[in-house]
Amino acid sequence: MLCPGLLRWALLLALGLCRAHRARSRNVLLILADDGGFESGAYNNSAIATPHLDALARRSLVFRNAFTSVSSCSPSRASLLTGLPQHQNGMYGLHQGVHHFNSFDGVRSLPLLLHQAGVRTGIIGKKHVGPETVYPFDFAYTEENGSVLQVGRNITRIKLLVREFLQTQDNRPFFLYVAFHDPHRCGHSQPQYGTFCEKFGNGESGMGRIPDWTPQAYGPQDVLVPYFIPDTPAARADLAAQYTTIGRMDQGIGLVLQELQAAGVLNDTLVIFTSDNGVPFPSGRTNLYWPGTAEPLLVSSPEHPGRWGQVSEAYVSLLDLTPTILDWFSVPYPHYAIFGSKPVRLTGRSLLPALEAEPPWATVFGSQSLHEVTMSYPMRSVQHQGFRLVHNLHFKMPFPIDQDFYVSPTFQDLLGRTTAGRPTHWYKDLHRYYYRERWELYDRSRDPHETRNLAADPRYAAVLELLRAQLAKWQWDTHDPWVCAPDGVLEERLSPQCRPLHNEL
Ligand SMILES: *[C@@H]1O[C@H](CO)[C@@H](O)[C@H](O)[C@H]1NC(C)=O
Numbered sequence: 176m177l178c179p180g181l182l183r184w185a186l187l188l189a190l191g192l193c194r195a196h197r198a199r200s201r202n203v204l205l206i207l208a209d210d211g212g213f214e215s216g217a218y219n220n221s222a223i224a225t226p227h228l229d230a231l232a233r234r235s236l237v238f239r240n241a242f243t244s245v246s247s248c249s250p251s252r253a254s255l256l257t258g259l260p261q262h263q264n265g266m267y268g269l270h271q272g273v274h275h276f277n278s279f280d281g282v283r284s285l286p287l288l289l290h291q292a293g294v295r296t297g298i299i300g301k302k303h304v305g306p307e308t309v310y311p312f313d314f315a316y317t318e319e320n321g322s323v324l325q326v327g328r329n330i331t332r333i334k335l336l337v338r339e340f341l342q343t344q345d346n347r348p349f350f351l352y353v354a355f356h357d358p359h360r361c362g363h364s365q366p367q368y369g370t371f372c373e374k375f376g377n378g379e380s381g382m383g384r385i386p387d388w389t390p391q392a393y394g395p396q397d398v399l400v401p402y403f404i405p406d407t408p409a410a411r412a413d414l415a416a417q418y419t420t421i422g423r424m425d426q427g428i429g430l431v432l433q434e435l436q437a438a439g440v441l442n443d444t445l446v447i448f449t450s451d452n453g454v455p456f457p458s459g460r461t462n463l464y465w466p467g468t469a470e471p472l473l474v475s476s477p478e479h480p481g482r483w484g485q486v487s488e489a490y491v492s493l494l495d496l497t498p499t500i501l502d503w504f505s506v507p508y509p510h511y512a513i514f515g516s517k518p519v520r521l522t523g524r525s526l527l528p529a530l531e532a533e534p535p536w537a538t539v540f541g542s543q544s545l546h547e548v549t550m551s552y553p554m555r556s557v558q559h560q561g562f563r564l565v566h567n568l569h570f571k572m573p574f575p576i577d578q579d580f581y582v583s584p585t586f587q588d589l590l591g592r593t594t595a596g597r598p599t600h601w602y603k604d605l606h607r608y609y610y611r612e613r614w615e616l617y618d619r620s621r622d623p624h625e626t627r628n629l630a631a632d633p634r635y636a637a638v639l640e641l642l643r644a645q646l647a648k649w650q651w652d653t654h655d656p657w658v659c660a661p662d663g664v665l666e667e668r669l670s671p672q673c674r675p676l677h678n679e680l
């Protein structure tokens with residue numbers, strides 16, 4: 176139980192109802208990057224300077240096998256803030272404007288549960304989830320009532336908002352969610368600031384100034400090109416711009432942590448850093464391949480210094496963050512149903528035990544249905560140790576490309592090279608990228624780039640069956656409406672379990 180206001184606190188203490196040993200409150204700071212990946216010293220990228228993330232990593236357990244369950248912005252944020260995959264919380268695609276996806280009204284989100292348990296909640300930056308009744312925050316400066324550039328990329332503004340949040344007479348413990356808009360692309364929305372808004376606030380003419388930001392410039396020759404990005408001048412220039420915006424976020428993280436330090440609460444605060452989905456490059460965002468789902472994840476607990484600076488190999492999911500934060504605040508997950516009488520159960524787990532000893536966790540799941548409203552391409556996936564299985568439910572359709580990636584220099588260059596028959600310097604070809612097989616099985620221990628589909632290889636039949644069974648069980652456990660969707664394959668037999676699902680309606 177959490178300790179309420181001072182007078183009642185004394186009374187409850189006398190009654191023995193309050194944990195007197197916890198005179199100090201425990202807080203949480205959740206920091207989210209927007210489309211960020213492994214471009215940091217903390218993840219061994221030596222080409223980029225990220226001193227603040229690297230310093231945080233030295234006080235964190237660093238996860239190298241952390242995955243989002245869905246590679247799309249609003250669905251990922253909704254999953255992170257509910258512990259439920261997109262098909263269960265209802266946020267099937269992007270939330271804004273005409274896309275208009277929302278979580279179901281009955282969903283009990285992390286900010287809702289924490290508020291009810293006496294925790295003060297705040298969000299600064301990009302929200303991109305709704306409805307408001309499902310995702311209420313006591314303190315909110317987001318794109319809903321301000322400029323996303325200001326609350327998400329202007330690190331001076333972010334610093335001042337964190338200061339305002341912390342300057343309160345409120346004694347409740349807090350959950351503060353700082354959701355940067357960096358390093359998202361912006362060539363589709365604000366091209367005047369560069370493809371990644373890397374010029375916004377850099378002090379050049381017309382760009383304005385962010386007083387706390389010292390911009391770091393990178394050239395195309397400076398960047399490391401990951402295996403899934405074409406090694407071309409266009410992609411290198413794109414990456415160089417991305418690095419500059421990551422540098423701005425990194426300096427912003429330093430400012431945010433400095434505010435907590437100055438307020439005297441940093442040592443009572445669990446700090447978590449991660450990102451919503453893969454980087455906005457081919458095989459990245461909107462894909463359930465490794466580059467689309469693997470995320471940086473730093474978990475820094477002042478109470479668990481034993482594994483600071485260590486790297487965990489455990490397979491963990493962003494679906495684990497809601498159970499982790501509830502565990503940190505000792506708030507139980509409620510018994511309730513979203514539809515009918517089937518109780519909602521979290522399939523993620525608290526990560527706190529991993530801060531003490533390396534756990535044997537080996538399996539994470541993925542579920543994607545849309546991104547933009549026009550981009551229906553349902554996929555389900557399971558990663559079990561080195562194996563990844565992806566089920567493409569609409570495999571006869573071309574894979575949809577989202578608009579801001581489509582207009583990006585990297586993709587336009589890839590398209591132009593492909594149509595002109597010039598070398599693409601890419602590890603795939605666009606035809607294979609658009610047209611995928613129904614089941615894709617990769618053995619990442621031998622094929623880390625996921626290029627050899629083993630689903631039809633008889634030597635992997637047992638692995639395929641095991642992963643399919645794991646995936647189907649998770650889909651049933653999480654009430655996935657797509658579990659009974661026919662794939663359009665004539666010999667297909669649906670599970671007998673599908674009958675009661677339809678009869679219920
Ligand atoms: C970075 O590289 C070192 C040395 O190879 C390795 O021990 C460590 O696990 C790597 N860190 C991450 C996050 O992968």
Ligand SMILES: *[C@@H]1O[C@H](CO)[C@@H](O)[C@H](O)[C@H]1NC(C)=O
Nearest residue numbers: 312313314315316317320321
């Ligand atoms: C945004 O909403 C918060 C309340 O959550 C309010 O305090 C703040 O003034 C609003 N900001 C703007 C720019 O309207």
Ligand SMILES: *[C@@H]1O[C@H](CO)[C@@H](O)[C@H](O)[C@H]1NC(C)=O
Nearest residue numbers: 329331332376382383384385
């Ligand atoms: C960033 O925010 C600060 C503080 O609100 C402001 O002074 C500055 O002009 C802003 N910079 C830009 C580029 O908007």
Ligand SMILES: *[C@@H]1O[C@H](CO)[C@@H](O)[C@H](O)[C@H]1NC(C)=O
Nearest residue numbers: 441442443476477478479480
């Ligand atoms: C931070 O907190 C931990 C335990 O919560 C305590 O052992 C440590 O002394 C504290 N450090 C400082 C600098 O207050």
